[in-house]
Structure formats: structure tokens, C-alpha cells
Amino acid sequence: MPRIPRPALSGLVHRLSHPSTVAGMALGLMALGLAIGHHVSEQSGMEQLAAVAAERLELYAASLEAELARYDYLPRLIAIDKELMTALDRPGDAALRQRCSQKLARITARAGLGLIFIIDDHQRIVASSEDYASPTRTAETPADAIMRRLSSHILASSAPFFAATEANASSDYIMVQRLQQGERPAGHVVAVLNLAPLEATWVDQGLRSQGEKLLVVDKHDVVIMSSVPGWKYHLMKPIPSADRDALRATGLYAGSLDATLGIATEDLSHQDTSWVRVPAPDAPTNTAQTVELLAQERAVVPLDLRLVTLSDPTEVWRHARFAAWGGGAVGASLGLLMLYLAYRRRVLQQLFRASEALKRAHSELECEVSERTQELRTSNDELKHQIAQRLKAEGELIQAGKLAVLGQMSAGISHEINQPLTALRALSRNSLLLIEKGRSQTVAENLRAIDDMVERMTRITRQLKSFARKTEAAQAPATLGNAIKGARLLLDHRITAEQVTLDIDIPDTLRVTGDGNRLEQVLVNLMGNALDTMQACPQKILRISTRPDGPRVWVCISDTGPGLPPHLMARLFEPFFTTKPAGQGLGLGLVISSKIVHEFGGQLLAYSNAPDGPGMRFEFDLERRD
Incomplete structure (x- = not known):
């Protein structure tokens, strides 16, 4: 390497140290710092944005698959019901159709579906969960609308598919199960799950998180x-317009399908991430305003769907601009270092501190992302656990209400049994003395009195065991008068002790559809509440009556208590809400009673300050069984 002469080296140093040269080098270093800072920050931010979006995409896909998988077994389970298969052969049997519709209504309510119906091989609706109250239909129902629009899809495919709801343009998940009678096709079971609640959750999350669609x-x-x-x-x-017309003709979609987002689906399927320009979500419909978003896709193979997330990089670009200015500041500092050598040590220390702060911020950001991801997973596990606990607790709720009522009645019932026991002891001792004196006639009278008292205690204990027994939901004929007699037997000690006038006006032979034991629980809850409200009233009248309503009958229970103000009436059927003092009620009686009546195919209503006088009136309807 040739040596540079000292005069030439001195001239080079002089030219490099010229103020204009140093200023140019400083500006060049500042521009380089701007470019590097912007590039590094943008690349790092985009990677983090893509990673977070990928995690959420997996979570969305898992929640969607889990939500829909919960209902896959229902059409197959319904298909093996013998009574429903019998309805296919007897489409003109109105009573059978109504029973099948009530059964489908109960399944729909318990499963949380929107609609279940059965069609025969002639595309006639044999039973529907909408017709549980009456088989007579005078207008087009949602089931009719679905068959009108989607009958070809239902008949051609046994796999679930998605379709738009004609009423509100929400999405339905439609599950279809073919029915066979031997080798002959008999019809289809169609179950419809409306996805509007799930979509509303996504919309709410989108409003709270403006950076992700x-x-x-x-x-x-x-x-x-x-x-x-x-x-x-x-x-x-x-x-092409021909393909668009073909999609409209399927009946699966709402709207004209004229609008497009302009996203190249081929790029999404071949790349992890891609940039797309879409119409601005909050822009007016008549404007061409667009935004640039980062798109990612995940295929949901079992459902033949694709989930696409569009992440807004505005925040990343904002941080990149800040980082670019920081890089420019570093470049300018290096230029000033060349101009002001005296401040070299101080500038290096500042740069070192800035670098450490950037590392700490980066480390804190990674920790925050990791903690947030773990919180989401923990929340998901907790949600699954709560769902399982709720399903388990729902079965025990009715039994807990029974035991709570028995606990409240225990003191009075023990008093009812203690009196006959005291009389039995006195009569038995008296009978021993009479036997010694040879007075057999008086002894026989004492034994008959003892037998009557034992029979009275037997009726009380038998009714307690029947009331406390844990029964399964059943739909069978039950005599309303027997249920009222059973409830009266359990509450007779309170009615007598509190001097309540009991006015019962029902036909002795009236039969209704519903389990007698569970119907008795409803009556005990409503009569017990009426007795509680009338404790401080001067006039205590408890009325039980019926009111016919076509094929159904309304059971009315009213009292002369003080009633409830309107602001408490709105909360009357909330779980654990009670107006009783602490320790005298769980707030579950009306909730359990409403659930039991709903399973019978009716509804429980409450009115304060009834037209025929003060107090409360509860009414619920049941199907007549003549």
C-alpha cells in the first residue's frame, strides 16, 4: 500500500474537518439513522403484530369450531326417537304432531338452538319447535321460510352448511340428518343455530380493539x-356477473353480492401475511376511502371455511416514525461527535443509556405480550370449567329448592308430628290401665284413635318423602287437585297457625300435562310465598282458581298481602333476589318454578295489585288432559 505524503494527508484531514464537510457528513449520518431506525422498528413491530394476530386467529378458530361442534350430535340423537319417526307416517295426527313439537321445543331450549324441525320425504314440515303450543299455523314461520329458500340444499346435502337469516341477515348454521325407515328415505331432521350472538361478541371486541378486524x-x-x-x-x-348471479340463486346469502373487498385470496393462501387495501369500515358508503391492513388467513377444514384477520399497522408505523427520529438523532449525535470531540465521553454515555432503555422497553413489551397470551389461555380454560359447573349445578338447583322449602317447614311439621306422638303415649299408657281393669271396649276405642293418629303421621311423612325425592323431567297426565292437596298437606300447619282462609275453586277431575311431584313443588313455592307476605296483614285470604284458555288452562294463586312496588317487580325472577329477611329465603323459588313451568310448555307470570283486590297474583298455564 503506497504511503500518502504528509502534506497530502494533512490536506485531506483539513478538507475533512472543514465545517461544510462535517455538516454534510452529519446530515448523511442523520439520514442513515432515520432510515435504519424506521426499518428496524417497522420490521420488529410487524413481526409482533403478525404474531399476536396469529394467536388470536387460532383462538377465534378454536372458539368457532368448539361452538359448532357442541351441536353435531343433536340431529343424529333426534333421528333415533321412535315417536318422531312415527310422526312421519302419521302427518295428519294433530295430537302426535303437537307432542313431537313440544319435545323439539324442549330440546331447542336446553341446547340453546334457534329452531329444530322435521320434514318428510314430500318436504312437508311434520313437527317444529315453533309449534309446541299449538300445531295450527296461519302464517309463514321461519321453518317455512327456510324450506322455501333452502330446500334444495337440505335435500341434497347431509353435511352442515351456512346460510343467511332472511329476517335480519345474520348467519345460521344449519345441520341436516337424513331419516331412513328400512331402506326407504323417510325425511330429514333440520337443526338451525343462529350465530348472531357469537358475531355480536366479535363486533364488540372489534369496537374495543380498533386495530383488528x-x-x-x-x-x-x-x-x-x-x-x-x-x-x-x-x-x-x-x-364475473354470471358467477354472482349463480351465488344469488343459491339462497344462501343476503344482499346483492355486488360489493367486494378487493382482497386477492391467492396471495393469502400462499403467504403467511400480505398487505391488502380494503374500504374504510367507518367511511360513508358513497366514498372510495380505503385503508391498508395486514392480512392473515387460517383454514378451518372441518367447516370448509377460512378465517381472515386484518390488522391495522397504524400503531406500528407511528412507533417506526418515532424510532426513525431516534435513529436520526443518533446520526446527528455522531456528526456532532466529529465536530465536538470534547464531548465524546458524554455523548457515548447518553447513547449507552438510550440503548439500555430501548432494550428494557423491548423486554417489557415481550413480557407483556407473553403474560397477555397466558391470561387469554387461562380465561379460556376457566370459561370451559364454568360451563361444566353450570351444567352440573343446573340439575341440582331444583332439588336444592325442595330442600330449602323443607327446611323452612321443618319446625311446623315437627310440631304436627309431635302432637300425635304425645297423644299416642297418653293413650297407650291409659290402655294398659284399662286392660288391667278389664274395660276392653274403652281399650278398643283407644286403639282406633291410635290408628287414626298413626295414619295422619304416615300421610305427612309419605308426602315429605314424595316431595323431597329427586325426580327426572317427565310429561305425563297429572290431577291438579291431588297436587294442590299434597301442597296443602305440607303447608297445613302454617295455614292453621296463621289463621289463613284458603279458598280453592278448581274442578276435582281436572287433569293437566306435567309431573305431579314437580307441579306440587311449584304450588308449594307459590303458596309459601303468599303465606310469607300475609304474616302482618289483618285479612289473610289465599285463593287458588283456574281459568280455561282453549286447549290449556291457567292456574291462578293470589293473596291479600301488600304486593310489590314496580321497581322490584322487574327483578322478581332474578336468581338469588329475595325481599325476605336474611336467612329466610334463597331467592331461588320463583326461578325454579318458572323453569319447571317452562319445561311443561307454559310460562309463569306475576302481577302486583290485582284487579280484584290488593296483593300479588301468580298465573301459569298448562295443557289440559281430558
Whole structure:
């Protein structure tokens, strides 16, 4: 390497140290720092944004698959019901159709579905969960609308599919199960799950998190669910008008399918992430305003769907601009270092502290992302546990209400049994003395009195055991008068002790549909509440009457208590809400009674300050069984 002469080296140093040269080098270093800082921050931020979006995409996909998988077994379970299969052969039997519709209504209520109906091989609706109260239909029902629009899809496919709800353009998940009678096709079971609640959750999350949008796209590239309501039933990319007309003709979608998001689906399927430009969610419909978003896709193979997340990189770009200015500041500092050598040590210390702060911020951000991810997983596990606990507790709720009522009546019942026991002891001792004196006639009278008292205690204990027994839900004829007699026997000690006038006006032979033991529980709860409210009233009258209503009958229970103000009436059927003092009620009696009546196919209503006088009136309807 040739040596540079000292005069030439001195001239080079002089030119490099010229103020204009140093200023140019400082500006160059500042521009380099701007570019490097922006690039590094943007790349790091995009990677983190993609990672967080991928985690949420997996969570959305898992929640959607789990939500829909809960109902896959229902059509197959319904298909093996013998009574429903009999209804296919007897479409004109109104009573059989009504029983089948009530059974489907109970399944629908317990499973949380929107609609279940059965069609025969002539596409006639044999039974529907909408017709549980009456088989007579005078207008088009949702089941009729589904058959009108989607009968070809229901008959052609045994796999679940998605379709738009005609009433409100929400999405339905429709499950179909073919029915066979031997080798002959007999019809189909159709179960409809409306996805509007799940979509509303996504919309709420989208409103709270403006940086992420979620799309559910079917195999025809149509958006069927979205956290942005304005994007529903948009096409992902433009398609020929003939294909668009074919999609409209399927009846699976709402709207005209004219709008598109302009997203190239091929890029999404071949890349982990891609940049797309879509219409701005909050922009007016008549404007062409668009936004650039980071798109990621995950295929949900069992459902033949694709989930697409669109992440807003605005925050990443904002941090990148800040980082670019920081990089420019570093470059300028290096230029000033060349100009002001005296401040070299101080500048290096500042740069070191800035670097350490950036590392700490980066480490804290990674820890925060990791903690948030773990919280989401923990919340998901806790939600699954709560669902399992709720299903388990629901079965025990009715039994807990029975035991609570028995606990409240225990003091009075023990008094009812203690009196005959005292009389038995006195009569038995007296009989021993009479036997010694040879007075057999008086002894026989004492034995008959003892037998009557034992029979009285037997009726009380038999009714207690029958009331406390844990029974399964059943739909069988029951005599209303027997249920009222059983409830009166359990509460007779209170009625007598509190001097309550009991006015019962019901036919002796009236029979209704419902389990007698569970019907008795409803009556005990309502009569017990009436007795509690009338304890401080001067006039105590408890009335039980019936009111016919076509094929059903209303059972009315009213009292002369003080009633309830309107602001408490609105909370009357809330779990654990009670107006009784602490320790005298759980607040579950009306909730359990309402649930039992609903399973019988009726509803429990409450009125304060009834038209015929003060107090409360409860009414519930049951099916007559003549």
C-alpha cells in the first residue's frame, strides 16, 4: 500500500474537518439513522403484530369450531326417537304432531338452538319447535321460510352448511340428518343455530380493539360473518356477473353480492401475511376511502371455511416514525461527535443509556405480550370449567329448592308430628290401665284413635318423602287437585297457625300435562310465598282458581298481602333476589318454578295489585288432559 505524503494527508484531514464537510457528513449520518431506525422498528413491530394476530386467529378458530361442534350430535340423537319417526307416517295426527313439537321445543331450549324441525320425504314440515303450543299455523314461520329458500340444499346435502337469516341477515348454521325407515328415505331432521350472538361478541371486541378486524369466508369467497357489520356478504374479490348471479340463486346469502373487498385470496393462501387495501369500515358508503391492513388467513377444514384477520399497522408505523427520529438523532449525535470531540465521553454515555432503555422497553413489551397470551389461555380454560359447573349445578338447583322449602317447614311439621306422638303415649299408657281393669271396649276405642293418629303421621311423612325425592323431567297426565292437596298437606300447619282462609275453586277431575311431584313443588313455592307476605296483614285470604284458555288452562294463586312496588317487580325472577329477611329465603323459588313451568310448555307470570283486590297474583298455564 503506497504511503500518502504528509502534506497530502494533512490536506485531506483539513478538507475533512472543514465545517461544510462535517455538516454534510452529519446530515448523511442523520439520514442513515432515520432510515435504519424506521426499518428496524417497522420490521420488529410487524413481526409482533403478525404474531399476536396469529394467536388470536387460532383462538377465534378454536372458539368457532368448539361452538359448532357442541351441536353435531343433536340431529343424529333426534333421528333415533321412535315417536318422531312415527310422526312421519302419521302427518295428519294433530295430537302426535303437537307432542313431537313440544319435545323439539324442549330440546331447542336446553341446547340453546334457534329452531329444530322435521320434514318428510314430500318436504312437508311434520313437527317444529315453533309449534309446541299449538300445531295450527296461519302464517309463514321461519321453518317455512327456510324450506322455501333452502330446500334444495337440505335435500341434497347431509353435511352442515351456512346460510343467511332472511329476517335480519345474520348467519345460521344449519345441520341436516337424513331419516331412513328400512331402506326407504323417510325425511330429514333440520337443526338451525343462529350465530348472531357469537358475531355480536366479535363486533364488540372489534369496537374495543380498533386495530383488528375478523372475517369468516366460505368456499365461494363470500364474507358470511364479520366483526365489521358493513362488510357482511361482500365478495373477497371481483367475480364475473354470471358467477354472482349463480351465488344469488343459491339462497344462501343476503344482499346483492355486488360489493367486494378487493382482497386477492391467492396471495393469502400462499403467504403467511400480505398487505391488502380494503374500504374504510367507518367511511360513508358513497366514498372510495380505503385503508391498508395486514392480512392473515387460517383454514378451518372441518367447516370448509377460512378465517381472515386484518390488522391495522397504524400503531406500528407511528412507533417506526418515532424510532426513525431516534435513529436520526443518533446520526446527528455522531456528526456532532466529529465536530465536538470534547464531548465524546458524554455523548457515548447518553447513547449507552438510550440503548439500555430501548432494550428494557423491548423486554417489557415481550413480557407483556407473553403474560397477555397466558391470561387469554387461562380465561379460556376457566370459561370451559364454568360451563361444566353450570351444567352440573343446573340439575341440582331444583332439588336444592325442595330442600330449602323443607327446611323452612321443618319446625311446623315437627310440631304436627309431635302432637300425635304425645297423644299416642297418653293413650297407650291409659290402655294398659284399662286392660288391667278389664274395660276392653274403652281399650278398643283407644286403639282406633291410635290408628287414626298413626295414619295422619304416615300421610305427612309419605308426602315429605314424595316431595323431597329427586325426580327426572317427565310429561305425563297429572290431577291438579291431588297436587294442590299434597301442597296443602305440607303447608297445613302454617295455614292453621296463621289463621289463613284458603279458598280453592278448581274442578276435582281436572287433569293437566306435567309431573305431579314437580307441579306440587311449584304450588308449594307459590303458596309459601303468599303465606310469607300475609304474616302482618289483618285479612289473610289465599285463593287458588283456574281459568280455561282453549286447549290449556291457567292456574291462578293470589293473596291479600301488600304486593310489590314496580321497581322490584322487574327483578322478581332474578336468581338469588329475595325481599325476605336474611336467612329466610334463597331467592331461588320463583326461578325454579318458572323453569319447571317452562319445561311443561307454559310460562309463569306475576302481577302486583290485582284487579280484584290488593296483593300479588301468580298465573301459569298448562295443557289440559281430558
